[in-house]
Amino acid sequence: MDYPANGSSQTPKSLASDMVSATRPMHTKINKLITSRLPLAVPPKAPDSGPYACGLLYILPIYMTFEQLWLDILDTPPGDAPGQISERVHTILKEIHLPQLFRSDRLRADIKFITGWTDDILDLQINSVKGTGELSVFISHIQQAVRAKPHVLIAYSYNLFMALFAGGRFIRATLEKAGAEFWQIVPETIKPTMQSCEVDSFIDSSLEQIEEDNLMPLRFWAFDSENDGEDLKQEYKSKLLQWESELSAEEREDILQESVYILESIGLLVGQLDAVCSAVQDEETPVVQIPMRPSLAGLVGGTQFGARLRDSLLIARERGIGNPFRGKPQDAVEKEKGTSHGDGTTSTEPACSGVPKSMRFAKSLPIPPRKHRAAKDGGSGFDLHTTSQRRDASGTLIGPALVGVFGLFFLYVVYSRVGGVIV
Known part of the structure; x- marks a missing residue:
């Protein structure tokens, strides 16, 4: 029986398997974050598709950024400025490039269907959100990372395309259950800019293809292929497995690290969306006057x-x-300490004459500082010392x-x- 030269009978893991292993903890966390918030985008909690359109506004710039960088690399000959990409990496990115997987155009079509916005209005909204918070940090990182190490585009293509076939199928099924009537309701405004929607241009001529999806703007989750993208998934994985051997060990490590960063950034982006929605909700919620107890003052x-x-x-x-309320004079204090006699002497007999002299009253126990614990419902923890512990x-x-x-x-x-x- 023949054995490998290094004495190990284990088959090396594929790059895809390594990415899955490296991101498994974060992947589980992201799934919980997204699935817990998915009900907020559909009935009965959502009156219309406005919350869903808001979420798409924050996802679109991510796909637009790395997909455009990928196309720019393919349009630039290897070694030419400003790409400075090797012919080897250029070939890998060219071979695993499947145009049917790109999502930017489909995301734009879904948002335009919901809002009735023109391309100009949509571009203004995209520019408004992509320069804020964690999304701004993520976009800047994608641009810097891809220009410095073009091979990390593999991390973006695998994690952001393949996710549409796993958890994406569940999300798509949940959104479809809302029904066509729900998706035809035109929202009044879209967060975070509260840009109004255009009712007159609700169904634009450029969106005729959406009619095939029963008038539901869910093209982001669908694929133009015979098997609804399953054949594209297998083709992508096959090409990646074929060409990953051309990557160096250092390049593979870069891809793994970038995969972890991608999922961490998505988690932070969910937090930003939570803050945006809660901030707008607070502004819309009327202030309720709480009855106050009468104060000492x-x-x-x-x-x-x-x-x-x-x-x-x-x-x-x-x-x-x-x-x-004033203090007593000093002579009154002295009299309280002992009983004055006619000869000028003062006895220190205890006030209770029946108490034996051998009895001693224990000194007061010191009062330890008390500390309030943070309440589970969001109360902040703080140290609260008793009044008797304060000094002037x-x-x-x-x-x-x-x-x-x-x-x-x-x-x-x-x-x-x-x-x-x-x-």
Whole structure:
């Protein structure tokens, strides 16, 4: 039995298999992100196809960018400026190029069918969104990466074309279930620019081919072939397998890394779409006034309550009590510490004479700082120290003083409620 020279009987993995393995964690995450948001584009949550058109507006610039770069490379002879692409890589990209897989024209047709926009209006909308957020970063990266390493176009073609045959079939079936009547409803505006749709040009003469799809603008997910693209998928994979041996190990690694970046960028793009939709929704949602409980300042500032508080303080002064909220004189404090006798001495007997002298009261346990945990529904976590732990500028604990003041205030409120008078 003959064995390979390196002593291994394993067959090397194909480039396609390596891309699948490298992107598997992100691929699972992206599937969950997209499928969880798909119901937002169809009834009953979507009144029309506006949300779907908004999503297509953010996908179209991605396909337009890498597909146009691919065509520019094929139109440029190997080695000529500004491409500086080797004849070997030029040949690989030429051989795996299948025009039927390109999606830009179909995406434009779907958006125009939904909105009734002309090409000029659509171009303005594309330019508006592709310069924002994560989409802008992604577009700039595609341009720089492909110009520096043209072979990474293989990563874009595999991940963005082949995905239409896997999860794309499920998405297409979900959208078709909405029915032709749903797709014929003309939205008023399209996010994020809130550009109005053109009802009069709802069905343009240039979109006659969509009639074959039962008037549903889902050409992005369909292919012009006998087997609805399955034959194109097999042809692409066969050509890639045939020519991938011409790639160097470094070029293969570049393609794998770019595949991971593509899926990560799509995940960030979903987040950008979430932010766009939620921001517009917040603007359209009316502000609801929440009833507020009466505040302490409001109670003190009340006419009736403030008058009663002032009267109580005046009565206290007339009877020689002074301001009950002020601190006591030093001699009064000394008297509270012990009982004064006629000979000038002061005893320190405890207030409760029945308590044995051997008994000792335990010191108050220190109050640990408390920390609120972040609420599951979006509340932010923060440290909240009790009032008794705060200090003033001199370093003295101000908690007990505040507790005393609010305690007196609380007693006053309770006592005044039952008709009492502070004396």
